[in-house]
Amino acid sequence: MNNSKQLKKVFSSIERCYLPLLNYEVKTCIKCGNEKFYTTIKNFEKACKKCKTRYKTTYNTLFHNVRFGLLKAFHIYIEVVYEKPQPKASELARRHNLTYKTAYNYKQKVIKDFGFMNLESYLKKNKLSNEEKLMRFIEEIKNV
Ligand SMILES: [Zn+2]
Numbered sequence: 001m002n003n004s005k006q007l008k009k010v011f012s013s014i015e016r017c018y019l020p021l022l023n024y025e026v027k028t029c030i031k032c033g034n035e036k037f038y039t040t041i042k043n044f045e046k047a048c049k050k051c052k053t054r055y056k057t058t059y060n061t062l063f064h065n066v067r068f069g070l071l072k073a074f075h076i077y078i079e080v081v082y083e084k085p086q087p088k089a090s091e092l093a094r095r096h097n098l099t100y101k102t103a104y105n106y107k108q109k110v111i112k113d114f115g116f117m118n119l120e121s122y123l124k125k126n127k128l129s130n131e132e133k134l135m136r137f138i139e140e141i142k143n144v
């Protein structure tokens with residue numbers, strides 16, 4: 001079974017990629033230390049109730065403000081962590097239409113944070129394959 005292929009199929013949209021990242025959201029405001037947030041999921045960010053600082057869901061993860069976008073970054077993460085043998089930077093560059101340097105640098109970032117997010121156990125725990133649950137989540141996001 002090719003885990004990488006399967007995982008990329010499950011995490012095939014930006015909305016889907018944000019789901020496991022919700023576990024890594026900021027829990028304490030970096031500016032004021034407050035622990036209460038407006039849990040807005042619109043634009044995938046939340047705001048501190050005290051000082052109103054906004055934090056993207058990707059904040060503090062290797063997916064934050066990636067120039068080539070969350071989806072590509074997420075898929076490179078999957079390929080580097082779950083593909084055997086691990087793809088070379090030149091192969092990642094070719095697959096994702098990036099320069100060698102960009103692919104190399106991002107791969108190094110993934111390796112530094114290797115496996116911080118266990119997508120296989122996440123899927124087992126949350127049964128993300130349940131299409132209905134996912135569609136409901138996407139509807140929620142739209143209605144915020
Ligand atoms: Zn704050």
